[in-house]
Amino acid sequence: MARDDDDYxxxxxxxxxxxxxxxxxxxxxxxxxxxxxxxxxxxxxxxxMYSRADIDRLALIGDLTDEGINLxxxxxxxxxxxxxxxxxxxxxxxxxKNRQLEKAVHDLQMKQTINAxxxxxxxxxFPWDGNKYRGSLGAGIDDGVDDGVDGSFGGGIL
Numbered sequence: 678m679a680r681d682d683d684d685y686x687x688x689x690x691x692x693x694x695x696x697x698x699x700x701x702x703x704x705x706x707x708x709x710x711x712x713x714x715x716x717x718x719x720x721x722x723x724x725x726m727y728s729r730a731d732i733d734r735l736a737l738i739g740d741l742t743d744e745g746i747n748l749x750x751x752x753x754x755x756x757x758x759x760x761x762x763x764x765x766x767x768x769x770x771x772x773x774k775n776r777q778l779e780k781a782v783h784d785l786q787m788k789q790t791i792n793a794x795x796x797x798x799x800x801x802x803f804p805w806d807g808n809k810y811r812g813s814l815g816a817g818i819d820d821g822v823d824d825g826v827d828g829s830f831g832g833g834i835l
Contacts, residue, residue, distance in 0.1 A: 688726030699735035
């Protein structure tokens with residue numbers, strides 16, 4: 678049972694209480710510690726203190742030994758469980774990063790789509806777009822040609 682709660686890993690129980698909770702003799706806990714099956718924290722006075730996580734681990738060890746698995750097998754199972762938990766954490770991290778990348782790609786694709794739409798809207802739609810004639814078909818704009826279209830009559834008298 679993997680949990681990130683600080684209380685779950687907080688050393689709370691002395692060896693006698695931990696042994697009672699786990700249903701084993703305190704000497705059994707010392708033997709488990711010697712074999713590396715459990716690692717209780719120590720106080721400044723060197724008293725073993727067990728956490729809820731340690732109690733759960735002791736319960737698992739008890740279940741495995743009750744099923745007939747020897748301590749070498751229990752050690753191997755716990756090692757594999759630890760490796761599996763590490764892999765699961767790595768997978769979660771990779772999945773988190775993958776979601777971030779997918780969002781970044783989506784955002785980039787949206788920007789590219791918007792830029793493409795803006796570019797299409799900036800392209801001339803009519804033959805007179807894009808040249809010096811603007812407004813309503815170029816009316817009222819002096820094009821410098823005395824053709825009477827732009828309202829100038831060459832300065833002469835009619």
